[in-house]
Amino acid sequence: MQQQKVKNMKNVILFCTGVSGSGKSHFIQHYLSPDAFHNLKSATTREKRNGEQDGYEYYFRNEEYFDTEKFVTKLWVNEKLWKPGDKKWMYGVPEFEVWDNLGYNFTYDVIEPKYIRQMMNWFKNNRLIYFYDFKILWFQPNQNASKIIESRQNMPDDALIRKINTCTFKDFTQVHLSPDFQVINSKEKQRIDQGLLNMIHEFNKMKIK
Numbered sequence: 706m707q708q709q710k711v712k713n714m715k716n717v718i719l720f721c722t723g724v725s726g727s728g729k730s731h732f733i734q735h736y737l738s739p740d741a742f743h744n745l746k747s748a749t750t751r752e753k754r755n756g757e758q759d760g761y762e763y764y765f766r767n768e769e770y771f772d773t774e775k776f777v778t779k780l781w782v783n784e785k786l787w788k789p790g791d792k793k794w795m796y797g798v799p800e801f802e803v804w805d806n807l808g809y810n811f812t813y814d815v816i817e818p819k820y821i822r823q824m825m826n827w828f829k830n831n832r833l834i835y836f837y838d839f840k841i842l843w844f845q846p847n848q849n850a851s852k853i854i855e856s857r858q859n860m861p862d863d864a865l866i867r868k869i870n871t872c873t874f875k876d877f878t879q880v881h882l883s884p885d886f887q888v889i890n891s892k893e894k895q896r897i898d899q900g901l902l903n904m905i906h907e908f909n910k911m912k913i914k
Contacts, residue, residue, distance in 0.1 A: 723844030728891035743809035843884035
């Protein structure tokens with residue numbers, strides 16, 4: 706794969722973190738060039754929603770897959786409520802998803818900062834940290850967040866589990882991280898930090914696909 710790098714720039718991983726409905730997906734789809742960024746896909750045990758396709762939004766897999774596959778990040782989102790016999794809601798980026806796409810800029814859409822730390826540690830342990838910069842974008846929910854969350858609920862205790870999986874300043878400090886940028890409303894470009902927009906513009910010019 707040939708890559709036209711911007712001079713003196715490493716690849717970047719944009720960690721887009723925030724609760725459901727905070728605008729992470731909208732930001733990725735409308736501000737990041739698909740020619741320059743690869744959105745890391747997670748495997749999940751949850752059921753498909755209408756219109757979703759295996760290998761496009763997620764890799765839809767069973768619980769056994771999470772016991773045998775190697776992962777960069779592994780999220781058990783209903784762990785605090787789980788009882789024997791319940792289905793485990795698992796999410797995680799398989800290692801092959803990163804290895805197969807090295808050389809791309811990455812985005813990782815995730816709620817809790819502790820999974821950002823998991824991915825950073827994986828890159829460090831695999832000596833890839835020298836080739837990537839990390840930038841954390843913290844998305845704040847807007848007035849439409851509750852409607853978006855309601856439309857996505859297709860699993861037992863969905864609303865409660867979304868409340869348990871939080872993204873607060875305390876969650877960042879617990880894993881010794883701090884956001885590089887805060888995004889108040891990704892649908893209003895004039896409210897997005899100009900420094901963030903300038904950085905994205907430079908990476909969008911890389912045209913790596």
